[in-house]
Amino acid sequence: MSDGRSTPEVRELNLILDLGLRIGEVLLSSGGGAADVTASMQVVAQHLGVQRPEVDVTFTQLSMSYSYDPEEMPITLVRRVKQRDIDYEDLTRVNQLVIDIMADRVDLAEARSQMASIVSTPHSLPRWAVTVANGAMCGAVAVFLGGGPIVTAIAFVAAMVIDRVLLLLSRLRLPGFYVQVAGGTIATLFAVAAAASGLNVDPSLVVTANIIMLLAGIGFMGALQDALTGFYVTAAARMMEALLATAGIIAGVSGGLAFAGLFGLEIGYLEPGRAGWEEMPVLALGAAACAAAFAVAVYAPWRVVVPIAVIALVAACLDRLIANFGLGRPWGAGAAALGIGLVAYAVAGRVKVPPLVIVVPAIVPLLPGLSIYRGLSLLTQGTEASSAAGMLAMMTAASVAIALAAGVILGEWVAQPLKREARRLETRLAGPRLVGPFRARGRRKT
Structure with missing residues (x-):
């Protein structure tokens, strides 16, 4: 090899890859x-x-290749990646393992065991x-949609x-897709039951609050990040998954309304996503609680829950303040996301x-999942006016997601x-790192 280091044996190469x-x-x-x-796999x-391995990452498959002899x-x-459940406990532990490998605190055998x-x-x-955290x-x-105690x-x-x-x-x-259909149906049936019981609630607001855990805002933003x-291939796959998941919710909501109609329960026109954010104190507290609960639901370490809540509170206030100046939702979302990105690196280190x-839970209250739902649901109505409104909602959602x-x-x-050495290693990558080591080192000396 050109750097004078010895190449591992074939068996060890297999274990490393x-x-x-x-x-x-x-x-x-x-x-x-x-x-x-990709960068984490390369630096490890x-x-x-294993110098300069070929790494390929798609939405459903990972591959590593190395030519040890021409x-x-x-x-x-x-x-193959068979499951895609957000799990920040495992993510944090694997990230620490990568750091330990780079710092020579563990060798190959210990790393595989861990x-x-x-x-x-x-x-x-x-x-x-x-389950309680999702609730x-x-x-x-x-709360931050202004639903009141009953809707909450x-x-x-x-x-x-x-x-x-x-x-x-x-x-x-x-x-x-069918899982999303089931979730949308259950959410709608709860709204129908609330309306049929005589409670003074807005069914659209009930459904909006209920389906938030099903919406694909995170996938949509992840696609744009990729x-x-x-x-681009991974981005396209994530985008398709987000749209398909949202289509499942639409089908579920429609099915729930049709099922309720069989029993003579009609609640009129249902428009999830219609409600807007309310007063600043309610918005701030609701956003903080939403971000903290999401962090718990995805197994984030307890030590980061309070910092996430504080960051989300400040970001939501910043988003609202900029929107109140008439600059538009994308500018507010972009400024809030910029602030989250600036402080997340320092807080994460501590x-x-x-x-x-830290970034994903803090940004959850800002995600445009409801706009995606609103746009797709309007597009399915087929009229010229609804199609125009649907396209506008989808463009707004895309603008907000890009800004975030x-x-x-x-x-x-x-x-x-x-760092310079990391920049050389990651020549085909762009942008900073949200997970994995932030600098690369060569093979440790033996």
């Missing part, structure tokens, strides 16, 4: 961007002695607590029921988590300048 794939699988399935996943392989067939390993332990160890938080998140959404209580209960049903359907390996960092664990992704990336780029 397999470790890189297992690390990449956890990072990608837990919400890591394709650029971050390089540090363990006269021999290259070693190529492939691993990796096996990470993926096989149960979560420290019981599953019922995640709290939707209840908080009802309905959203809390409905979200917990939806979470348990979705968990059951997921364990039965039902495709995601596009901004040059991974609490020892990847910046991604671009703001976060710019904030991290300002807060976390790349």
Whole structure:
């Protein structure tokens, strides 16, 4: 090799590439961007002695290839990503393992042992607590939408029921589209029941608060983040998943209304996403509670829950203040995301988590999931007026998502300048790192 370092034996090469794939699988399935996943796999392989491996990351598959001898067939390993559940406990542990590898605190055998332990160890938080956290998140959404105590209580209960049903359907390996249909149906039936009971509630607001846990705002923003960092195939796949998930919600809401109509329960025109944010104090507290509850629901370490709530509170206030100046929602969302990106790197270093664990929950209250739903639902009505309104809603959602992704990336780029050696290693990547090591090192000396 040109740098004078010895090449590992073929057996060791296989073990190194397999470790890189297992690390990449956890990072990608837990919400890591394709650029971050690729870079993490590369730096781990390089540090363990595999110089310049070929890494390919798509939405459903990871591959690593290395040619150790021009006269021999290259070693190529492939691993499929079968599940994509956001899990920040495993993400944080894998990120720390990568850091330990780079710091020579663990060798290859120890790293593989720790990796096996990470993926096989149960979560420290019981599953019922995640259900309660999802209920709290939707209840908080009802708060900052101005729904009042009744809507908040309905959203809390409905979200917990939806979470348990979705968990059951997921364990039965039902495709995601049908899982979304079931969730949308349950949310609508809760709204219909509330309206039929004579409670003074807005059914549209009830459904809006109930379906927030199903909406695909995170996937939509993740797709744009991958596009901004040059991974267009993965971005297209994530975009399609987000749109299909939203279509499932629309089908579920329509099915719920049709089912209620069979029993003579009519609630009129239902328009989820119509409600807007209310007064600043309610908005701030609701956004903080929503972000904190989401962080708990995705198994983020407890030490980051309070910082996430504070960051989300400030970001929501900044978004609202800029919108009140008449600059438009995308500018407010972009400024808020820029602030989140700026502080996430510093806070993440203090609490020892990847910046991604702070960025995503803090940005959840700003996501345009409701705008995506509103746009697609209007487009399905078929009239000229609804189609125009639907296109406007979709363009607004796209503008907000681009502003959020671009703001976060710019904030991290300002807060976390790349080192020269990392920049050489990541020549085909763009943008800062939200997970994984921030600098690369060569193979340790033996």
